[in-house]
Amino acid sequence: MIIPQKQCVFAGFIFSRKVGFTMKKIFTSDYTLRDCAKRAEAVSFREKNNIAKCLDDLGVDAIELAPLNGSKEDAIIVRTISMAVKNAAVCIPVGFTTAEVDAAWECVKDAEKPILQVMVPTSTVQMEYTYHLKDDRMALKIAELVAYAKGKCNRVEFIASDASRADRSFLLKACTIAVDAGATAVALHDDAGIMAPKAFGAMAAEVKAAVGKVKVFVSPSDAIHMAAACALEALSAGADGVKTTITGEGTLNLAKFADTIRVLGGEVEGKWNLDHTGIHRAVAAFAPGGKGVVEAMVEEQQTLLLTAESTLGDIAKAVYSLGYDLSEEDTGKVYEEFKRVTAKRDSVSARELEAMVASSAMQVPSTYHLESYVCNSGNTIRSLASVTLTKDGAAIQGVSVGDGPIDASFRAIEQAMGHHYELDDFQIQAVTEGREALGAALVKLRSGGKLYSGNGLSTDIVAASIRAYINALNKIVYEEN
Structure with missing residues (x-):
């Protein structure tokens, strides 16, 4: 049954539709992590991991990398x-070659719900400028990439970049070719930011009619502050979902879209189940100048205090409460680090535990392990260090003098390895306060023109420095092999 047509005024534009009693779901695909690559400031791995966890908890349907x-x-x-x-x-763009499809699939194949994204420009100017291809050759390339990706993954999304400037007949052709080749979803991106809501809705309606039951997502630009209006019109015209970001210039902001749905949800034929309060908290945490997702989560856990009697299960729960979802192996590494620290002190705070996660978990496989070290230092003698490492179960030892115990230790490691790496940067700082404070060390080594950073954590700053050096060293060895 259809009730009379309704109208709604939003941002100066009139949206109209016929409202039925059957409510379909409005899908949300968030590409904050993809947008992070464009941010001026670097986003650390831990922040990316926490953003993904945050989005997963909010209930988005897809997270785009x-x-x-x-x-x-x-x-x-x-x-x-x-x-x-x-x-x-979990979605990831596959690039423009079959080799890039293979590489992308290897990285997401173990995800609970992997999706491969074939993202290509559909406007004449972008096709010719970026790939030097005409319409007919691009159509063949779309079919090739989608079919190959489909052979790897059951779910493949075709993303029509710069769809707002594409010739409409070619856009429809590209989408139908992708669906015929196996695409299970189609996305329309207004990269240029030139479409008004009615025109955007009309484009979505035409594509939806062309692809039938395949889901259609829209990614409107906010260059002229109409992203929410365009999204609302597209949904009213038949689109199945939207693409959002927590932050990001010129994109559909998740919080603004949430507000739009909250106020005007009755004017859209669909149901959106995301947590509005959680969305605003996430946006506030990750906004430029804000505390950041990691800091915001840790701040809520300031009362967390672990003692020397805490079990592996206690550590696992505490790590999860900080926003990390570690493997059993990584949790075990954190627990070993925790036991090492609590052998010298009675308790560990949330901030200290997170530093342990950064130091111990989610690292590349270790080739070299620290077995032991001994330093002899004073104001009347040159510092002497003896460092013993293990590699493939065999012990190797180096002894060297240096300008202080840390310099001597680094030189001893080089002697044990038989190789010198340029020390590009070295920093130490206190993670916590007091006489038993944890010290964090950062070491940057240069090899083959590239920088490799490592960090270490200990109540002994010399030990922290040695661990940081070995951490960076293992990254070099891993990449070289």
Whole structure:
């Protein structure tokens, strides 16, 4: 049964539709993590991991990751995040070659709900400028990439970039070709930010009619502050879902869209089940100048206090409460670090526990392990250090003098390895206060023109520095192999 047509005025535009009693679900795909790659300030791995956890808890249907940058470290990060997400689908762009499809699939194949995204420009100017292809050759490429991705993954999304400037007939052709090749969803991106809501809704309606039951997502631009209006019109015209970000210039902001749905939800034929309060908290935490998702989560856990009697289960629960979803192996590493610290002190705070996670978990496989070290230092003698490492179960030892115990230890490690790496940067700082404060060390080594950073944590700053050096060293060895 259809009730009389309703009208709604939003941002100066009139939206109209016929409202039925059957409410379909409005799907949400968030690409905050993909947008992070464009941010001026660096976003750490821990922050990315917590953003993914935050979005998963909010109830978004899909979390979109950035394309792989070709490094082994990036592949490890993507693989770790994809395995940490439990409820939402995990999406990743596959690039423009079958080799890039293979690489992307290897990183997300263990996710609960993996999705491969074939993202190509559909406007003439972008097709020719970016890939030097005409319409007919791009159509063949779309079919090739989607079919190949479908052979790897059951769910493949075709993303029509710059759809607002595309020739409408080619846009419809590209979408239908993608669906015929196996795409299970289609997304329309207004990268140029040139569409008014009615025009955007009309585009969504045409594509939806062309692809039938396949889900259609829209990603409107907010360049002229109409992203929410465009999204609302597209949903009214038949689109199945929207693409949002927690923050990001010129995108559909998740909090603003939540407010739009809260106020005007009765004017959209669909039901949206995300947590409005949680959305605003996440946006406030990650906004530029804000505390950040990691800090906001940790701040809520300031009362957390673990003692030397805390069990592995206690540590696992505490780590999870901080927003981390670690594997059993990584949880075990954190627990070993915890026991090492509590052998010298009675308790560990939330901030200290998080520092342990950063130091012990989610690292590359270790080639070198610290077995022991001995330093002899004073104001009347040169510092002497003896460091014993293990590699493949065998012990190797180095002895060296230096300008202080830390310098001597670094030189001893180099002697044990038989290789010198340029020390690009070295920093130490206190993680907590007091005489038994934890010290954090950061070491940056340069190899082959690239920088490799490592961190270490201990109540003994020399030990923290040695661990940081070995952490950076293991990253070099891992990439070289």
